[in-house]
Amino acid sequence: MGDCKSVAPGLEGEENLIAAAQHIVKALGSNKNLTDDVRKILVDLGTQLSTITIADENKSEGVNEIEDRLVAAQDKVMSWEADQCMVWDSGPEEAAEYLKAVEEVRKLTEVLESLCLNKDSEGDELLRRAYDVLQTAMARLEEEFRYLLFQNRQPFEPEHMSFRSNDEDVVDEGSIISFEDDPVEDSLQTDSIxxxxxxxxxxxxxxxxxxxxxxxxxxxxxxxxxxxxxxxxxxxxxxxxxxxxxxxxxxxxxxxxxxxxxxxxxxxxxxxxxxxxxxxxxxxxxxxxxxxxxxxxxxxxxxxxxxxxxxxxxxxxxxxxxxxxxxxxxxxxxxxxxxxxxxxxxxxxxxxxxxxxxxxxxxxxxxxxxxxxGLGDCVRATFLEFENAIASNTSTNPFAGGGIHPLTRYVMNYIKILTDYSNTINLLFEDHDRADPGSLSSNTSPVTEEENKSGSSSCSTPTGLHFRALISVLECNLEDKSKLYRDVALQHLFLMNNIHYMTEKVKNSELRDVFGDEWIRKHNWKFQQHAMNYERASWSSILLLLKEEGIQNSNSNSPSKTVLKDRLRSFNVAFEELYKSQTAWLIPDSQLRDELQISTSLKVVQAYRTFVGRHNPHISDKHIKYSPDDLQNFLLDLFEGSPKSLPNTHRR
The missing domain is CATH 1.20.1310 (5 helical Cullin repeat like)
Incomplete structure (x- = not known):
């Protein structure tokens, strides 16, 4: 508000003071002895006093007009205070009129605040009234504002955004199986989001x-x-x-x-x-x-x-x-x-x-x-914990049948799914590995020049290095598990099955880009070596029985019938025992099973056929329990995971 001058004591009001001042100026102005300068000052003072009188008259008229406007707006605002209805429920025209009335009150308060008013004056009373009306209106508008926001909320329906899914609450069983449980192929699934x-x-x-x-x-x-x-x-x-x-x-x-x-x-x-x-x-x-x-x-x-x-x-x-x-x-x-x-x-x-x-x-x-x-740190810690879990997964009993161990299935399916996150894993491990080179397992081998040349450069990424570390830990664990078998042949069959499974998983998935072709070649050679070692451990002693050494009589060039009979009897017993045990062994991969059966058949059946054919004139039919075709058919029963026994009868 503007500066206000106090009223001089003893006078009855501004009007009397101004009138007295005008009278004095007029009296002085009639004095002929005044100089021109003094006379000019008195004329100016008279003009100013006249202006004050006019402004004061206008001010009185303005206050009256403000009061009329305030009364009209107040009537509109207060008419709704007795009504339980909401203003905006009465239609847009009524709402617009109410807003107009409140806006009028707001403007009038600004006008009244700008006027230079004396305490307890009529204008000051109007300002207090305007404040009261404005406060009442604001309380009503707050209520209306809240009401409009609440009543006009639009329902949020996420269904059209494919939020809900039928399997949303289905427990992801593959994520909670232990390494020793029966595995479920591809049980670990990511969301399709x-x-x-x-x-x-x-x-x-x-x-x-x-x-x-x-x-x-x-x-x-x-x-x-x-x-x-x-x-x-x-x-x-x-x-x-x-x-x-x-x-x-x-x-x-x-x-x-x-x-x-x-x-x-x-x-x-x-x-x-x-x-x-x-x-x-x-x-x-x-x-x-x-x-x-x-x-x-x-x-x-x-x-x-x-x-x-x-x-x-x-x-x-x-x-x-x-x-x-x-x-x-x-x-x-x-x-x-x-x-x-x-x-x-x-x-x-x-x-x-x-x-x-x-x-x-x-x-x-x-x-x-x-x-x-924190989630990034948690990913790194959980990945390393997974590696530790593989390393510490111990067994007291051999896995039945020498098939693919649940640990192998779990780990390979696990890292296969992790390839979907390769970019994120690279990002999270890149700086971390550079700062802490010891975070990689000591079991992993460095990427060779051949691997870099033959495979994708992905094998040297943080993802590739850490996946290779996991597989190295897994292979060491499987080596330990293989030693639980007493039968050396079964040890090799177990390692053959598991390394072959790992190699096929890498070869036929996105893991190929991560591991590289050199890794695949190296592990192809590994499981083939175990296949050959299985054959040696299983059949070498049996094939020795079909050798010519030691068959000839010492005093003639003809074979000893007694030795031939003992050889055939020993062969039959050994074959039957091997048949009984190895039909219980398992090679889950049908192609690998066929290949090993063919390889074994070529060695065993051919050797038996040659032995029997060469010495057939010296051997009675009652001593030839099985024909070469019988053996070939029996070999097809191996590695099915279902123990069988050969009939204990002689050929007629």
């Missing part, structure tokens, strides 16, 4: 009421009721965000709650979190930011503050879940899920930075980066 999606802006509030919300917000803010308006907005939208998380089935869980959960339930929660994060940030938060900008767009700082305050609790609820996963135990079955969490949060980081770009949103940006960094 897309790793890229378009941003969506949906109407969280019916578009028709946005102009009304904006009008109310602008009026409340211009009336210095920004705090009341902001709190009303934050309260309603915070509840809407909580409801969104409920629809996305993200319940509020403390860190302690998450740490206490069994893996089956936690697995489902993580999968749901991965889906919910992308929808919540890219769809819901983006739309929420857009809504606040529409309502408070003309006052950007208020818009940002309202959005951040409304959404902070809900985004922190999601990030707290990630924090709980980070500080939980680093169990190997969690690795794929943690990688899913890392990738989706890393993918969403630019979106989060864009949505919370102002200083007021810095706490959200910081928390996101901290959780992301």
């Amino acid at each position: 897309s790793r890229s999606s378009e941003d969506y802006i949906i109407h969280l509030v019916h578009p028709e009421v946005i102009p009304d919300l904006k009008s109310i917000a602008n009026l409340m803010l211009s009336s210095n009721y920004d705090q009341e308006c902001s709190q009303a907005y934050i309260s309603v939208r915070k509840d809407a965000l909580d409801e969104c998380l409920s629809i996305l089935e993200m319940e509020k869980l403390s860190i302690e709650d998450v740490l206490k959960m069994e893996w089956a339930g936690l697995n489902s929660k993580i999968r749901r979190w991965v889906r919910a994060m992308k929808i919540f940030v890219r769809v819901y938060l983006a739309s929420e930011k857009w809504l606040s900008d529409q309502v408070f767009g003309e006052v950007g700082s208020v818009s940002s503050a309202c959005f951040v305050e409304a959404s902070r609790a809900s985004i922190f609820q999601l990030l707290n879940f990630g924090e709980a996963i980070v500080i939980g135990p680093h169990k190997p079955e969690k690795l794929m899920r943690i990688l899913d969490m890392y990738e989706v949060l890393a993918d969403l980081l630019p979106d989060i930075d864009g949505i919370y770009q102002e200083d007021i949103g810095s706490s959200v940006r910081t928390e996101c980066r901290e959780v992301l960094g």
Whole structure:
């Protein structure tokens, strides 16, 4: 307000003072002895006194006009205080008139505040009345604002975004099997969630009421009721965000709650979190930011503050879940899920930075980066824990039949799925390996020049090096497990089966690019060596019985019938024992089984056929228990995993 001059004591008012001053000036001005300068000063003073008189008269007229305008606006505002209905339920015309009345009151308060008024004057009383009406109107507008926001919320339906899936709550059995359980081929599965999606802006509030919300917000803010308006907005939208998380089935869980959960339930929660994060940030938060900008767009700082305050609790609820996963135990079955969490949060980081770009949103940006960094550390720790779990997986009993051990299946399926995350694993291990070279297993061999030339350069990436380290640890473990078999032939069969399985998994999948062709050639040679060693351990002693050495009589060139009979009897007994034991042995891969059966048949049946054919004149038919064709058919029964016995009868 402008400067106000105090009234001189003893005078009855401004009007009397001004009239007296004018009278004095007039009297002095009639004095003929005054100089021209003094006379000019008196003329100017008279003019100013006349102006004050006119202004005072206009002022009185202005106050009267303000009072008339205030009364009209007050009647409109107060008429709704006795009505239980909402103004905006009465139609757009009534709402527009109400806003116009409130705007009138706001302008009148500004006019009254600008006037130079004396205490207890009529204008000052009008200002107090205007304040009271404005406060009443603001309370009503806050209520209407809250009502419009709540009543016009649009239902959030994520189904059209492929959020729900039929198998969402199915326990991922492959993720919780132990290494000693019966394996399930390709049991470890990743989610089919897309790793890229378009941003969506949906109407969280019916578009028709946005102009009304904006009008109310602008009026409340211009009336210095920004705090009341902001709190009303934050309260309603915070509840809407909580409801969104409920629809996305993200319940509020403390860190302690998450740490206490069994893996089956936690697995489902993580999968749901991965889906919910992308929808919540890219769809819901983006739309929420857009809504606040529409309502408070003309006052950007208020818009940002309202959005951040409304959404902070809900985004922190999601990030707290990630924090709980980070500080939980680093169990190997969690690795794929943690990688899913890392990738989706890393993918969403630019979106989060864009949505919370102002200083007021810095706490959200910081928390996101901290959780992301924690998830990265958790991936590395869990990967190394997986390697330790392979190394420490011990058995007291040999695996029945010498087939493919569950540990081998689990590890190979595990790393096969991990190839989907190769880029992320490279990123997470690259700097870490450079800083800590000892993080790689001592069992892994360096990448040779041949491997770099023959295979993809992927074999020298952090992913390739760490996968090779895992396989080296697995091979050492399998070597130890093979020693549990008493039969040397079965030791080699076991190693042949498992190394062949590993090699085929690498050769026929994306792992080929990771390991390289040289690794495949080396391991092809390994399992073939074990196949040859199996043949030697199984059949060498039997084939010795079909050798010519020691058959001839010492006093003639003819074979000894007694020796021939003993040789055949020993051969039959040895073959029957081997048949009984090796039909219980297992080669799961049909092609590998056929190849080993053919290789064995070529050696054994051919040697038997030659032996029997050469000495047939000296051997009675009753001593030839099996024909070469019988043996060939019997060999086809081997490695089926079902123990059989040969009939204990002689050929007629």
